[in-house]
Every structure is written in C-alpha cells, then in structure tokens.
Amino acid sequence: MEHANWSTIYPWLVWFLTALIGLGILLASLGMPLHIRRLPAIDAIEEAVGRATEMGRPMLFVPGLAGVDVPTFQAIAIAGHIARLAARYRSRILLPVTDTVILTMAEQVLREAYAEGGAPEAFHPEDIRYLSGEQFAFASGVVGLMNRERVAANFFFGNFAAESLILAETGQALGAIQIAGTPSTLQIPFFIAACDFTVIGEEYYAVTAYLTREPILLGSVWGQDICRISLAALILAVTLSHKLLQKSPTVLKFLGL
Amino acid sequence: MLTPLQDATVNLALVAGAIVVSLMVLVVLHASPPYIRRWVIVVVTFLAGLYVPLEFFIPRHNFLTVWRDPIGDLVRVLAGFTIGLGILNLLIVHGRHLLQRTTNFPFSLAFFVGFLSMTVVEFLHRYKPDLWAKKAGADQLPFWTAAHKVLFEGMLLPLTSTVFSLLAFFIVSAAYRAFRIRTLEAGLLMAAAIVVMLANVPVGTWLTSWLPTEGWLKWLRFENAALWLTTQINTPTMRSILFGAAVGGLGAALRIWLSLERSFAAGSQ
Numbered sequence: 001m002e003h004a005n006w007s008t009i010y011p012w013l014v015w016f017l018t019a020l021i022g023l024g025i026l027l028a029s030l031g032m033p034l035h036i037r038r039l040p041a042i043d044a045i046e047e048a049v050g051r052a053t054e055m056g057r058p059m060l061f062v063p064g065l066a067g068v069d070v071p072t073f074q075a076i077a078i079a080g081h082i083a084r085l086a087a088r089y090r091s092r093i094l095l096p097v098t099d100t101v102i103l104t105m106a107e108q109v110l111r112e113a114y115a116e117g118g119a120p121e122a123f124h125p126e127d128i129r130y131l132s133g134e135q136f137a138f139a140s141g142v143v144g145l146m147n148r149e150r151v152a153a154n155f156f157f158g159n160f161a162a163e164s165l166i167l168a169e170t171g172q173a174l175g176a177i178q179i180a181g182t183p184s185t186l187q188i189p190f191f192i193a194a195c196d197f198t199v200i201g202e203e204y205y206a207v208t209a210y211l212t213r214e215p216i217l218l219g220s221v222w223g224q225d226i227c228r229i230s231l232a233a234l235i236l237a238v239t240l241s242h243k244l245l246q247k248s249p250t251v252l253k254f255l256g257l
Numbered sequence: 258m259l260t261p262l263q264d265a266t267v268n269l270a271l272v273a274g275a276i277v278v279s280l281m282v283l284v285v286l287h288a289s290p291p292y293i294r295r296w297v298i299v300v301v302t303f304l305a306g307l308y309v310p311l312e313f314f315i316p317r318h319n320f321l322t323v324w325r326d327p328i329g330d331l332v333r334v335l336a337g338f339t340i341g342l343g344i345l346n347l348l349i350v351h352g353r354h355l356l357q358r359t360t361n362f363p364f365s366l367a368f369f370v371g372f373l374s375m376t377v378v379e380f381l382h383r384y385k386p387d388l389w390a391k392k393a394g395a396d397q398l399p400f401w402t403a404a405h406k407v408l409f410e411g412m413l414l415p416l417t418s419t420v421f422s423l424l425a426f427f428i429v430s431a432a433y434r435a436f437r438i439r440t441l442e443a444g445l446l447m448a449a450a451i452v453v454m455l456a457n458v459p460v461g462t463w464l465t466s467w468l469p470t471e472g473w474l475k476w477l478r479f480e481n482a483a484l485w486l487t488t489q490i491n492t493p494t495m496r497s498i499l500f501g502a503a504v505g506g507l508g509a510a511l512r513i514w515l516s517l518e519r520s521f522a523a524g525s526q
Contacts, residue, residue, distance in 0.1 A: 004314045011314055014507075021508045025517070070510050077518050100343035101336050126350050130343035136420035148361055162424060169427040172434075183502035185495045193435040194427075201498040205505030208518060216517050224508040228501060 008256050020230065021223035028219025036218055041179055041197035042210050045155070048177045049085045052152035058092035058127075060151040062142060062167060063106065064158020064182070065135060067099040071183050074205060075158035076106055078181070080113040081211045082155060087117020092124065096131045096145060098138045103130045139163035143170045156180040156195070157204070160187045168194035181207065202228070279338075299516045306514035347372070378404045449486055456483030 004011040028034055052059045061082060063075035079095060086093050095110065097103045107128045114123035131141035143166060146154070154171040156164065157180070164180075164187040171178045172194050180191035181199030191198045199207060202224065209217035238245065238255060245251055262268050286294060308328065312321040351365035381388055382405035390400030398406070438444045455461025456479040465478040475481055512518050 003312075003316050003319075006316060015314075017504065017507055018511060021511050025511075070506050070513065073513050073518070074509050100339035103343055103346060104339055126346075126353065128346070129350055130346045134417070136417045140416075140420045144364070148364075162421065165427045165431055166420065166423055169431055172430075183506065185498050185502075188498065189435075190431060193431040202501035202505035204502065205509045217512065220508045220512055220517070224504050227504045227507070231500070231504070 007254065009254055010256065017227045017230075020227050021220050024219040024221070024223025024226065025216050026219070028215040028222065031215075032219070034215065034218040034222050036206065036210055036213075036221060039199065039203055039206070039210050041181070041199045041203075042207055044177070044179055044197045045082060045211075046085060048153035048155070048179060049082065049089065049091060051177055053086075053089040053091045055152045057152035058094050058149050059086065059153040059155065060142070060146060060149075060171075060176075061093050061095045061155040062158070063095065063097060063102060064156075064160050065098050065138065065163065066159035068101050069159065071159045071204070072099075072102060074208070075181075076102065076109050077208045078155075078157050078211075079106065080109045081208065083110045083113035083123075084117040087114045087119040087122055090119050090122045092122070092127055094145060094149060094151065095128045096138070096142050097129070098131065098133050098135075100130055100133075103128060135161060135163055139166045142167055146170050146174060146176070150174065151176050154178045154195075156182070156191065157199075157207075158182065159184055160191075165190040165194060171195075302514065302516055306510075375408060378408055449490075452479060453483045453486060456480045 006012070049059065059082070061079045063072055063079060066072050079093070083093055093110065095106050097106060107125060110128060111120075111123050111125075114120050129145075131145075132138045142163075145151075146167075147170070151171070151174065154167070154176045156167060156178070160167075160182050161184075164182070168178060168180065168191060178195040179197045179199075180195040181204045182188060182191060183201065183204050185201075188198065188200050192200075205224070206221045209221045238257075245255070245257070262271070286297065289297075308321065308324075312319065312325060315321065347368065351368045353359075354362045354365035355369070378401060381401040382399075386399030386401045387393060388401065393399040393402075432450075436443070436447045436450060438447055455464065461479045465480075468474050468478045470478075476485065509518075
C-alpha cells in the first residue's frame with residue numbers, strides 16, 4: 001500500500017473535509033438548530049412495518065452483498081432502527097447475510113433493538129441467517145426465503161451488484177412494499193424501476209440521522225453538505241482559472257492536473 | 258516482524274496458547290457487564306480506526322508500517338472465527354426444520370445433502386483423491402477429483418449461471434414498468450431509452466444514416482445523440498451521485514469510528 005503524497009492536494013483535502021464534518025458535529029452538540037429535508041422513502045418505512053404487521057407476515061432486510069465496509073455498517077444501523085419499530089408491533093424481521101462477520105454484528109444489533117423496543121421475546125436469533133458467500137447462491141437463497149415466508153415488506157440497504165434486480169423483481173411479483181437504498185450508482189436504476197421507494201447517493205448516509213434526529217448525527221450531515229459545497233466551489237474555481245493555472249506548473253501538479 | 262518459527266513444536270505450542278488466550282478473552286467479554294463490553298468496542302474501534310489513516314498519512318515507511326501485515330493477519334483470524342458461527346447458524350436453522358418436520362423440511366434436507374457432499378468431496382479431492390477407489394490410470398482423473406468436477410463444474414456453476422440468466426427476464430419486466438409513460442420524467446426516460454437502444458443496433462444507425470455527418474444536423478443521427486446523452490447527461494449525473502455518496506461515506510466512517518452511530522455503540526441498553 002502506498003503512503004500519502006503531501007505534495008498533492010488529496011491528503012490535505014481529506015483532512016479538510018474531515019475537519020468540516022467534525023465542525024458540524026461540534027456545532028450540533030453545542031446546540032445549533034439543524035433541519036433535514038423530508039425523505040419520503042424513509043417516511044415510508046413505518047408504513048411498511050405497519051402493513052407487514054397488519055398482514056401478519058414477516059419483513060425482509062437485505063444488507064447487501066459486501067462484507068465489513070461503511071455502506072454495510074450503515075445498512076445494519078438502519079436495520080437496527082427498523083427493528084425498534086418492528087418490536088413495537090411484535091413483528092418479525094428476516095435478515096439474510098453473505099458475510100459471517102456481519103452475521104454476528106447484525107444479530108447483536110437486532111437483539112438490542114428488540115430489547116430497546118420493549119419486546120426482547122419477539123427477537124428470534126434464527127431469523128438472522130447466513131445463506132452463502134457466493135453471489136447468486138445468496139440471491140437464490142433470498143428469493144426462496146421471500147417466497148416461502150411470503151414477506152410483506154422488503155428493505156434493501158447496502159452494496160448490491162447484479163442480484164439487486166433479481167431480489168427486487170421477486171419482491172415486486174409477491175406484492176411486497178419495497179424500500180431500497182444504495183450508494184452503488186450502477187444499481188440505483190434497477191431499484192428505482194422495481195421498488196416503491198429508493199434512497200440514492202448521499203441520502204443513504206443521512207438515513208440514521210433522519211430517523212433518530214440526534215443532533216450529533218444531524219451535525220455530521222450538515223458538515224457533509226458544507227463539504228460538498230466546498231468541493232463544488234473548488235471544482236468551479238479550478239475550472240474558471242484553468243487558463244491562469246497553465247502558467248504555474250507547481251500549482252497544477254499540486255492539484256493533480 | 259513476527260516471522261513464522263521453523264520449530265513445529267514451538268509453532269504448535271504458540272497456536273494452542275493463542276487459542277486458549279482467545280477463548281479466555283471471549284469468556285471474560287461474555288461474562289462482563291454490557292457497559293464494559295460497550296467500552297471495549299468503543300476503544301477497539303477507535304484504535305483500529307486510528308491506525309489505518311495514521312499509517313497511510315505518515316509519509317513513506319514508518320513505525321506503524323511494520324504492524325500492517327500482523328494486523329491484517331489478526332483481522333483474517335477474527336473473521337475465521339466467525340465462519341464457524343456461520344456454519345453453526347445454517348446447521349441450527351436447517352436442523353430445526355428437519356427435526357420438526359416443517360413444511361419446508363425438504364429444502365433443509367437438500368441443504369444437508371449438499372453441504373455434506375461438498376465438504377467431503379472437496380476435502381478428499383484436496384488430500385486423498387484416490388481414497389476408497391481404484392488407483393487412477395495415467396489418462397484418468399482420480400475418483401474424488403472427478404467427483405469434485407461433477408459437483409462444482411457440473412452442478413454449482415450451471416446453477417449459478419441459471420440464476421444469473423434470470424436477470425435477462427427481470428430486466429424486461431422492470432423496463433416495462435419503468436417505461437410506462439405516466440409522468441413527464443417517465444416520458445423523457447422513454448425517449449432517451451429509445452434513442453440509446455436504437456443507436457446500439459444496426460437498424461437504428463441505418464434509420465438516420467441519410468443525415469449529414471457534419472454540421473448541427475449530425476446531432477440528430479442516433480449514434481451521435483446517444484453518445485451525447487450518455488457522455489453529457491448520464492455520466493455527469495452518475496458522477497455527481499457518486500461525489501455526494503463519497504462525501505457521505507466519509508461522514509459515516511467518521512461516525513462509526515467515533516462510535517456516534519448508536520446502533521454500533523452496543524450500549525444502547
């Protein structure tokens with residue numbers, strides 16, 4: 001693995017962006033009022049949980065195909081929030097995984113979520129299932145689970161690949177209400193076509209902040225927005241001053257151009 | 258650093274010692290109250306999250322770099338522990354179906370048959386390919402190697418390809434729903450899709466081949482219009498989504514590192 005090259009802008013930029021997000025967290029913890037725009041897909045989660053409860057059928061949460069990475073961690077955090085809602089109604093959540101590390105993590109998070117929701121007895125450890133580490137064996141396992149258990153609601157959050165459409169179309173054929181979220185740009189169109197609600201791009205990382213409205217999490221989302229504005233301003237400034245920058249090879253090298 | 262020892266006895270003793278220490282750590286963690294476990298998770302997450310960026314951002318080979326491989330090994334060993342849990346999970350779920358004779362028990366039976374046959378065949382193929390079988394001739398495969406080929410190349414790979422091929426049919430049904438013109442956006446999507454699809458088949462390029470290749474009219478040729486749509490509309494849009502998600506990923510990583518995500522603090526109770 002290489003090390004950071006401090007003669008270019010990239011390591012400076014990472015620390016600058018991290019500092020901006022840290023600033024957001026700090027300001028929020030000091031009491032700065034923050035607002036987050038409405039995300040209809042996330043508002044629909046409660047409706048989906050309620051519908052599954054009314055129908056007396058379980059829900060399915062798929063945390064993607066990846067192992068231990070940031071999108072999967074985010075997905076498990078979202079699963080925890082959905083489990084807290086499900087605990088209120090004593091509903092079941094089936095959570096199949098492809099990675100055994102995620103299996104233990106998901107089991108712990110859901111166990112605590114059900115306990116927090118006031119229904120520890122509604123948590124069944126066997127509902128968190130390791131199916132396979134192989135992509136299409138996992139996909140066929142999830143499709144089988146959906147059909148056998150007649151799930152009423154599907155949640156697809158995490159990193160997905162080609163299996164995304166197989167899962168979402170099966171859920172669509174079953175008539176399940178489907179909510180998906182992925183940072184993977186290649187899978188977003190499939191989810192939009194096959195799911196009722198889809199969370200895209202940066203919205204995916206704002207879900208837990210939106211659900212909990214915790215000031216610290218909202219602060220990190222605010223910090224991320226400031227990061228995006230700063231990066232967009234940097235891109236615009238470099239583009240507009242490109243002619244001028246041509247005269248200074250040192251600056252161009254620093255910018256990685 | 259931490260190179261393997263040549264002495265097999267010392268190696269075995271070290272492995273046995275490591276297993277005993279690991280089990281002791283697991284027992285102590287299991288017996289400790291939730292707030293202690295919470296703090297262990299918070300501290301370990303923080304230290305692990307601190308190591309990787311520090312090692313990367315300190316230029317060149319530094320005092321942290323020597324620990325990179327041992328830490329990688331440690332992570333692999335920890336992940337190895339969980340594989341046993343994964344197998345245990347499968348055995349419990351399917352064993353229960355089988356013992357209770359639920360309506361889905363044939364699927365569980367299929368699991369046990371598949372799981373055991375794959376395990377036994379792969380093990381024998383690797384270590385004793387001629388066990389309990391006639392010695393293979395010069396131009397023959399050993400019995401268990403042949404069995405391995407039947408199970409993996411003759412069964413698993415075709416089954417995987419079959420599931421993948423279902424995607425083609427699912428794309429058609431998803432496209433049908435996406436292209437139903439109910440809103441302005443759906444109409445635009447449909448128009449763009451027609452242009453891109455026609456540009457990718459010979460008849461599409463033939464349809465507009467009579468248009469000039471120079472001047473502003475060249476943009477009405479399907480291949481040029483499709484190129485414009487994919488490079489000037491689709492690519493920037495995808496990149497902007499990726500751009501936003503990457504910054505979001507940085508924020509989420511920071512929240513996980515500092516244990517600000519309540520679900521992972523494991524101490525919400």
